[in-house]
Amino acid sequence: MEATARAIHPPPSSHPRPAQAPSSRDAPRSGPRLGSGLDQFEILKRRAADTPGLISFAGGLPAPGEFPRSKLAASFVRALQTPSCPALQYGWPEGDEDLRAWIAGQLRRRGAQVARDDIIVTSGAQQAVSLAAQMIRGSGARIGVDPESYPGALDLFQALGATVIDDGSYVDAYYLMPAVSNPRGRRMSRGHRARVLSSLRPIIEDDAYADLSFDGPAPRPLLADASDRVFHVGTFSKTLCPGLRIGWLVPPRALRADVLQLKQSDDLQAASLPQAILEDYLRNEDFDQRLVRLREFYGRRAARMERALRRHLPGWRFDPPAGGFAIWAEPDAEPNEAFFLAAAIENGIAFDPGSLFRAHGAVSPFAVRLCFSSVARDEDLDEGVRRLARCWAEVA
């Protein structure tokens, strides 16, 4: 019984969730006291959200200052003006037709041969990964992932009863982020790409950060080279805003009707209102121009955090990320992870502990994910790293 399996193996906390800098009064407030199934990191995360003045390097959140608020509001007002008001009504399970056409157009520019009707709009990328995983899992399917990967996917695979493989041994399918990985912010190497493609296995290609490569437009997706076995996943959460909760899935054509049935059983359809707002916004704005600006913005923040780390924590190793929201850093000692995080929060700085990103929760080699994406001001990157360094000096 699946529910029991989920209950017996409470996965580590998933990301992204807000451990947002609560220096502003409208930051997410503390949630309820949750049951004993909840692990210590969840409790610490909620404590962080309640800590005034805390700087958060946690959560994988985009910068709220980059949300195009007034443009989205204008799109909302326009979307309400059609007489039968589809923005507020039920819609088709596959999603808005024009929105799907726009998504297909973006993928075609990257070399994938996809049509509007290949796209299924989902309730965020998480649902897209969930639908894909439900289609490919058998009993105990072995899903291959990077040694560090997206916790929301790792949790999901384990909840579905799949075996997550992170050591390169035999797998039945892959879950990968080839363009920009999370948490490392790496582009997949040519050799790795060739090996994965020649394996002939099904692949869940999570492209959440693909448009946020610091060196330019998103690369050719795996979808373009193996559309018959790639489940391609995308989202507007990183490039526009997460609050719309709109992602997409391009399943292999042979499975499209089944995926759509599954989607419909899950939640009927992605919300009409965010889709209508998005469709209007994309029709009226230059999204490519927005992406150019965002790449520059996050690239600059990454560089600033790198400088701060080299200065204040010279013993920490990291590779400068090629894109995305975070730096994956490996400190030069191995303190107790939960103890370090709790101490950091007391010192006004939060981060994501490295074990969250590992299928089996390994704490060694000791690592942290530091998100430069969502702090209120660039200067918070320096101050945050200073706090981290002070705290590190105490515990390491």
Place this chain on the structure above:
Amino acid sequence: MEATARAIHPPPSSHPRPAQAPSSRDAPRSGPRLGSGLDQFEILKRRAADTPGLISFAGGLPAPGEFPRSKLAASFVRALQTPSCPALQYGWPEGDEDLRAWIAGQLRRRGAQVARDDIIVTSGAQQAVSLAAQMIRGSGARIGVDPESYPGALDLFQALGATVIDDGSYVDAYYLMPAVSNPRGRRMSRGHRARVLSSLRPIIEDDAYADLSFDGPAPRPLLADASDRVFHVGTFSKTLCPGLRIGWLVPPRALRADVLQLKQSDDLQAASLPQAILEDYLRNEDFDQRLVRLREFYGRRAARMERALRRHLPGWRFDPPAGGFAIWAEPDAEPNEAFFLAAAIENGIAFDPGSLFRAHGAVSPFAVRLCFSSVARDEDLDEGVRRLARCWAEVA
């Protein structure tokens, strides 16, 4: 393998989906050509949405004229004004705190002892039913339903591998709509309620239409009498608008943490933006007053459709509904169901075929669900029934 089970048994089309009167140019357009797994009713439904001038009695859609457009727009603009903009950011998996407090308050007024933290905001009622069903199903769990029930739930239970029981024989759990049933629009009898409660079985209580009893406020929910084994499901889709895609689940407290994990694996959280709009709207508007007006509005439409049926189709039997969006009618002959629906669409009138509401797709006794809720004008009810009568005279 679940995906295969779903693929082998394509369920009948689910509701609600728009087979909306496309007299207006912005009605949902035709979707893609779907695979062979799709049944004939899905094709007919999409054809109906493409038929100019068609009057639709299908789909269980609320009246678009009753959507509070300008108030929702005002709420959106206000929700964007807080500095860190939680409306556009990620939020907690359990949902907005103030929204949950509001929902809990409504349930307390109906006699249920629930607190804010008992509520989980979901991506519509469908997801709430899906989460509940995943928690109670064992391999082949027997879920008891009314002889006619909500197709989205029937599809879901079958997809999950449960056995749907509609003949009163032994069950492991129930799925029920005690306040206002769908499709019959009935209040559960006292005797039935007592029997269900004394069974000591888990119950999924789908309260989607509870606020739309024509004779007054929603009744005491089963949740109030068995909170330790009721999964209570609610939604704003019928009383406000479906486009927000916001519902809720009150699971038994002992299972709350597990349900929350499951919710998070599915899609992380319900969309922040619709939650923020709703929270602001409910804080600023008199929702009770709105419900009073809606009960009067739909009650008046029900009475008008009843009169039209008695006049133009005097041989059709039906019980006047006690609430909701539809009349369940049993005509006085048994033509081929798909043929009748296809002919009706050609004659400019659509309805939901009765077999959709039956777990095993039985076409006998022949029945149709006629939604009076979403036609553009009250007069369309008369004209729609006239078209239906003309078509009936041809096929019956």
